[in-house]
């Protein structure tokens with residue numbers, strides 16, 4: 001199965017991409033045909049349908065705690081295999097920013113290391129997800145002072161890098177491969193590993209109806225910093241509806257996106273130009289979140 005899934009990554013020339021910025025199907029099974037169908041029918045599966053309250057109905061979220069041992073092993077194999085291919089495709093010193101979640105990040109990051117990438121830390125996207133914080137199920141009154149688990153307030157992204165050739169310094173790597181470091185912000189600050197973020201704004205969700213759409217305000221600084229010299233190609237091998245590609249275009253970075261499902265790909269063709277346009281009309285909140293100078 002994995003062979004067919006990663007066909008494109010397997011075929012591209014070795015050392016041909018400079019960075020990866022991606023939001024993979026980190027429960028793996030949430031983007032299987034049967035699970036997508038269950039989500040559309042509102043019948044659960046791995047997609048938890050949150051209760052509607054305050055007159056608002058919430059979007060379904062994947063329930064990653066529902067993965068059993070076998071599924072976790074499938075997930076590990078998926079990311080080991082993927083990381084092997086990504087390592088081959090990346091130039092030495094090429095960075096990978098990979099989205100995860102608080103339940104699975106340790107598994108995803110260690111599998112990526114097993115596949116050949118070097119762990120360089122985490123990027124914490126501060127954002128209130130709707131996960132966790134609930135009282136024990138069916139005993140809410142009895143244990144009204146207890147939450148089963150912490151309320152999610154962040155999203156961990158792995159920062160990994162293809163190892164530099166032995167004894168090579170970052171400066172040599174920059175000269176030879178245009179990789180190895182992270183680009184400083186336009187106002188000359190180092191890229192920071194905690195980012196104050198937001199849930200994807202309504203105006204972006206109105207353009208694209210993908211269950212995992214990431215906000216432009218978060219992705220633009222990421223794609224910008226992934227190319228230390230502003231040269232080369234960023235790749236999103238799980239592009240969904242193309243939010244990474246749109247962010248890259250908006251900040252003037254070349255990007256390739258790959259998506260398994262034709263309908264998401266079609267969505268991206270229509271949605272990317274409209275998301276890029278938003279870059280020129282940030283609202284006030286967005287302006288505070290964006291790096292100065294990156295629109």
Ligand SMILES: C[S@@+](CC[C@H](N)C(=O)[O-])C[C@H]1O[C@@H](n2cnc3c(N)ncnc32)[C@H](O)[C@@H]1O
Nearest residue numbers: 005023025031212213214238240241243259260
């Ligand atoms: C979490 S979503 C990414 C959503 C994206 N961040 C966006 O804003 O639209 C992961 C995507 O990866 C796709 N996918 C799953 N397996 C894949 C594979 N083997 N190759 C390419 N895409 C895949 C899924 O269909 C899904 O659209």
